[in-house]
Amino acid sequence: MKLIGYFRSSAAFRVRIALNLKGITVEHAFRHLRKGEQSTPDYVALNPQKLVPTMVLDSGEVLTQSLAILEYLEETHPEPSILPKDPVGRARVRALALISAADIHPIQNLRVMAYLREKFDQSEEAAFAWSRHWIETGFDAYEASVAKDRRTGAFSHGDQPTIADLCLVPQVFNAGRFKVDMTRYPTLKRIFDTCMKHPAFDAAQPSKQPDAEK
Amino acid sequence: MKLIGYFRSSAAFRVRIALNLKGITVEHAFRHLRKGEQSTPDYVALNPQKLVPTMVLDSGEVLTQSLAILEYLEETHPEPSILPKDPVGRARVRALALISAADIHPIQNLRVMAYLREKFDQSEEAAFAWSRHWIETGFDAYEASVAKDRRTGAFSHGDQPTIADLCLVPQVFNAGRFKVDMTRYPTLKRIFDTCMKHPAFDAAQPSKQPDAEK
Numbered sequence: 001m002k003l004i005g006y007f008r009s010s011a012a013f014r015v016r017i018a019l020n021l022k023g024i025t026v027e028h029a030f031r032h033l034r035k036g037e038q039s040t041p042d043y044v045a046l047n048p049q050k051l052v053p054t055m056v057l058d059s060g061e062v063l064t065q066s067l068a069i070l071e072y073l074e075e076t077h078p079e080p081s082i083l084p085k086d087p088v089g090r091a092r093v094r095a096l097a098l099i100s101a102a103d104i105h106p107i108q109n110l111r112v113m114a115y116l117r118e119k120f121d122q123s124e125e126a127a128f129a130w131s132r133h134w135i136e137t138g139f140d141a142y143e144a145s146v147a148k149d150r151r152t153g154a155f156s157h158g159d160q161p162t163i164a165d166l167c168l169v170p171q172v173f174n175a176g177r178f179k180v181d182m183t184r185y186p187t188l189k190r191i192f193d194t195c196m197k198h199p200a201f202d203a204a205q206p207s208k209q210p211d212a213e214k
Numbered sequence: 215m216k217l218i219g220y221f222r223s224s225a226a227f228r229v230r231i232a233l234n235l236k237g238i239t240v241e242h243a244f245r246h247l248r249k250g251e252q253s254t255p256d257y258v259a260l261n262p263q264k265l266v267p268t269m270v271l272d273s274g275e276v277l278t279q280s281l282a283i284l285e286y287l288e289e290t291h292p293e294p295s296i297l298p299k300d301p302v303g304r305a306r307v308r309a310l311a312l313i314s315a316a317d318i319h320p321i322q323n324l325r326v327m328a329y330l331r332e333k334f335d336q337s338e339e340a341a342f343a344w345s346r347h348w349i350e351t352g353f354d355a356y357e358a359s360v361a362k363d364r365r366t367g368a369f370s371h372g373d374q375p376t377i378a379d380l381c382l383v384p385q386v387f388n389a390g391r392f393k394v395d396m397t398r399y400p401t402l403k404r405i406f407d408t409c410m411k412h413p414a415f416d417a418a419q420p421s422k423q424p425d426a427e428k
Contacts, residue, residue: 048358049313061302067316068308075301087289088275094282099263102281102316107326115347120334133329144262 002027004046004054007209009033010105010170011066012053016209017166018070020200022077026055030211033110067101070163082163093157096145096164100171104138108178131178135171142168143185152187154194161195169195173206216241218260218268221423223247224319224384225280226267230423231380232284234414236291240269244425247324281315284377296377307371310359310378314385318352322392345392349385356382357399366401368408375409383409387420 003019003026005012019026031037031052038050047054047064055063055072063069074082083090106112108131116122116130146152156164172192175182182189195201206212217233217240219226233240245251245266252264261268261278269277269286277283288296297304320326322345330336330344360366370378386406389396396403409415420426 048355049317049352050355051317057302059302063302063305063309065309065312065316067312068305071308072301072305075304087286088271088273088277090289091277091282091286094285095277095279098279098281098316102279102312102320103263103265106316106320111351112321115344116334119344120330120336120340122334126334130329130333137325138263141262141264 002056004029007206007212013170014166016204093162097167100167107134216270218243221420221426227384228380230418307376311381314381321348361401
């Protein structure tokens with residue numbers, strides 16, 4: 001398999017963590033999003049959304065969308081599992097994952113920030129405030145969802161990493177770039193710290209990727 | 215089970231279609247989003263994101279996030295299935311669903327539009343252009359993904375409705391409100407028309423809900 005990503009992409013970061021957790025070795029390729037390498041015809045043929053990541057299977061089949069790729073990896077490489085076994089628990093984990101993956105990240109990714117600056121003539125400061133607003137709105141809900149729920153353990157759900165954590169950790173990295181005050185989110189901070197002690201998360205972080213910029 | 219929704223919510227619409235397809239009868243309750251009924255303490259206790267839908271199970275357990283609820287319904291009521299059987303097909307369906315559910319809808323929902331008007335002082339016209347831009351960006355990719363793929367059938371994937379269609383149809387309704395020209399998307403239009411002839415989709419549409427406004 002080949003994963004086409006970008007060191008700073010939250011979505012690619014999620015998939016890298018899953019691959020590490022499950023011990024799956026893949027070839028890594030890169031598209032530099034700030035240089036527009038996601039818009040070349042050869043890449044658009046693989047990923048018409050012009051987003052990363054894209055996973056190319058050995059069969060030649062192409063998978064897109066990080067959450068769909070995570071579910072595929074879980075179905076084809078079930079151990080160790082990144083979803084609980086019970087349907088209600090699975091729904092809880094997926095809902096937590098979607099706070100980051102649907103209701104924060106798409107609203108404040110590169111292309112949206114570019115629209116704010118170019119079409120709405122907003123300053124860098126206003127675009128940063130926008131990002132912080134959506135991150136904080138999502139994290140407020142995430143913190144409320146995990147702080148007092150007995151199903152929360154060392155990780156967002158129990159004592160093993162799940163898809164929820166795989167989406168949370170990249171979003172916390174992103175929050176750091178926008179100066180979000182994580183002391184507002186003690187449970188998220190505790191889970192994040194636990195995750196980052198895990199080698200699968202640590203090795204997947206942006207600064208440790210081959211395409212990382214210093 | 216009880217589904218708490220809002221007639222015009224794309225996310226609640228997705229869940230209504232799934233319930234109809236699977237023949238699951240639930241109690242329906244409503245929160246009027248434009249009147250702020252999603253922000254009352256009793257609702258926030260159920261759904262800290264202050265979004266709809268929320269599903270309350272007979273056990274009292276609470277599910278949020280429409281895609282997580284759809285996966286729960288599929289796992290607990292597998293027939294008729296709204297996901298294909300093969301992992302690559304499932305990944306394709308989930309990726310198509312996420313074009314609508316992650317990369318269009320969250321960027322142009324009520325709360326985001328409110329921010330554009332209130333914080334960025336944008337006109338109604340500019341906010342509409344924003345919505346159209348993200349819908350068209352997503353639909354361009356969706357059309358490219360389904361137009362020439364042999365796996366596309368009467369529906370987005372094969373000849374039975376899947377989660378992809380459950381997310382596409384509400385997004386096409388939403389696109390109509392923003393005057394998106396659907397002739398640009400002949401395959402999406404064809405799939406949409408096929409869906410709307412299906413009673414499960416037809417009965418779930420906003421205008422047929424008890425809380426609909428004339």
